[in-house]
Amino acid sequence: MSKIINLFIFSFLLLSCNTEETATQSSPPKVQVVSLDQQEVTLEKDFVGQVYGYNDIPIRTRVAGVLEKIAFQEGSYVNKGDLLYEVDPDLLLESLNAAKSDLARSQVNQDKAISDLNRIKPLAEINAVSQRDLDAAIAAKKSADEMVKAAQAKLSLAQIRLDYASIEAPVDGIIGKSMAGVGEFVGKNPNPVVLNTVSTIDSLRVEFFVTENDYLDWQNRDLSKDDKTIKVPLKLVLSNGEVFPHKGKINFINREVDNVTGTILVQALFPNPDRLVRPGQFARVRAAVQSIPDALLIPQRCINEVQGNYFAMRVDKESKVEQVPIQLGQDYRDYFIVQDGLSPGDKVIIAGLQRAKSGSKVQAESVEFTSQYKED
Template identity: 30%
Template sequence: MLRLVRAGAVLYLVLLSSCGGEAPPSPPPPEVRVVTAKAQSIENISEVPGRVQAIRTSQVRARVDGIVERRLYSEGSDVKAGQTLFQIDPREYRANVSAVSATLTRNQATAANARQDVERYEGLVKEQAISQQEFDAAMARLRTAEADVAQTEAQLESARLNLSYTAVTAPIDGQAGRAQVTEGALVSASSATLLTTIEQLDPIYVNFSQSSAYLLAIRQEIAAGTLKVPELGKVGVTLLLEDGSTYPHAGHLDFLDLSIDQATGTAAVRAEFPNPEQILLPGQFVRARIEAGFRPHGFWIPQRAVLLTPTGASVLIVAEGDTIAARPVKLGEERGGRWVVLEGLKNGDRIVVDGIQKVQPGAHVRVVSADQPAAGAAKPAEH
């Protein structure tokens, strides 16, 4: 029995010595997939909401008192400048024109008679057949008669002008809106009764605004040379309509306000678009994509490579020796699942895009290009 216990102890010691002689192998470094940063020219696109506005708006108002006899256009139709829209009862104004015309004829006759008197008196006063005082009185009558003629001519012109105002015409080409008065309505020149509104829709404006912080950042980038921006009239703009479709005609910026609205902290910006099909209507909501230049040395990186925290954005870089390092970056716009990186990267940086959850800064990793399949991935079937 004692021999069996000793043999078991010897066997235990042999097994123990064989296990403790070599440490277990360490796990392999985690695998990460990377993309290599490469500077390229990137368009600077800003997307903002906007509202459509007619390029010209004219309020058609009454310029004489009277009763509206007829409406001579179809509401909502296109009208031409000079086209008659409303007819106000003209009879009173025609009578006034006739009365002033008669007065003018009488005054012209008086002036003609006074002129003949002066012509006769000129010879008589030289011969001293009449006194100088009589000649001066004849000259005064002539000047008075001529002044009456001039005054009456002005009154006749005014009367004819008021008569022309009874035919209310369109001041501009455009689309006439709903009539604000009906036949039989009394309109007034003193209160400038609104009859209708005309809006010119081709071309058309889109108004939007940019924050002062955004404009300041743009100016700083332009000064630093990291952003190249064309002239204002050459900045292209495209529109996204409410249904998500793209407006078929491209526009351009034509106005940038140089002051900041104190209430909103924004600057007014306006773009002009062709609108031949009248797809855009005043008051319509759109989204404007402003193509404000390009960055000659920007970087595109996949959205999943960016770590967003309350303190900012960062990426993981594979540094020398295949170790992980965190790098803070400044982001631009996000487009198509990718971020534009404005600052923090340089050419050749290896950016971790897959395997971020498995590593920490300082850890050693095994690097796989994003174009290569990961370890253990199924190979494509051969045909």
């Protein structure tokens, strides 16, 4: 009797478990959905750029000689007119002294020629000397005058060359590492001619290349009065991914397209008041390329890709799931722009995609998608 009772209890428990499992299996899976809406978006594109100082002035020695003095700290800020280098001036001083002697000799000859002309001229008026003697005196006077001018020019040139021995900063800026040390012969190949570089970095030049298509798109955009990206300034993205706080603008587009690479050189200016960015750095120039007033956005997490085809799981008013093929445009932050296949107000699954099957019902919970994109 007890065996019959135990068998009955076991059958009852087994039936109850099957009933609960069946109920659980028939319950629609829970998913989270987001509602699609349209927004005005500005599409951006990055271009790899090279940073230069607003001025990058090479410091050259114009005279050859032994470098006697370096008057600055490498890597420091220098002001226009500050002494940077001194080249041994001894040979230049000798040239200057020789030029002074030549000028003095020419002036003595000039004085003699003037004296001779003043003496001969009145004699020629009374025919005491021949006209030939007068002409010779006048010619000697003119020759002496020209010799003085030549000697003065030679003296000025010698003074200029002596001044070149003292090399001064041509602009305000940061000076780099010296290419020669005290005691080295400079100014004549193979010895250093360019001793250093001074860069003005309160503002920066950033050069980058754009393709022919990008260039044409920009030109067409500039002709459009409705495109709001025309007034959007450029951004500079540094190598660590940070966006430089100061905005820039294009100030130069090259005259020609490189027929090998199919690109054109563009230059932009960025203020750099803190002197954070230095010449030689690589950075990305981020430019607004298109403004879309009513873009339909879908979170990238909602998209399934199968062999290059894109799908989203849409939930209708009856909580049924439909796998919808869609056409995507450009990505925007952590969204895609939908070109075809979905409409504003559609609800698509963002969480629980693995539990949803096309044609089945789900328990949909509406949620708000929070973008992880950090505003610049």
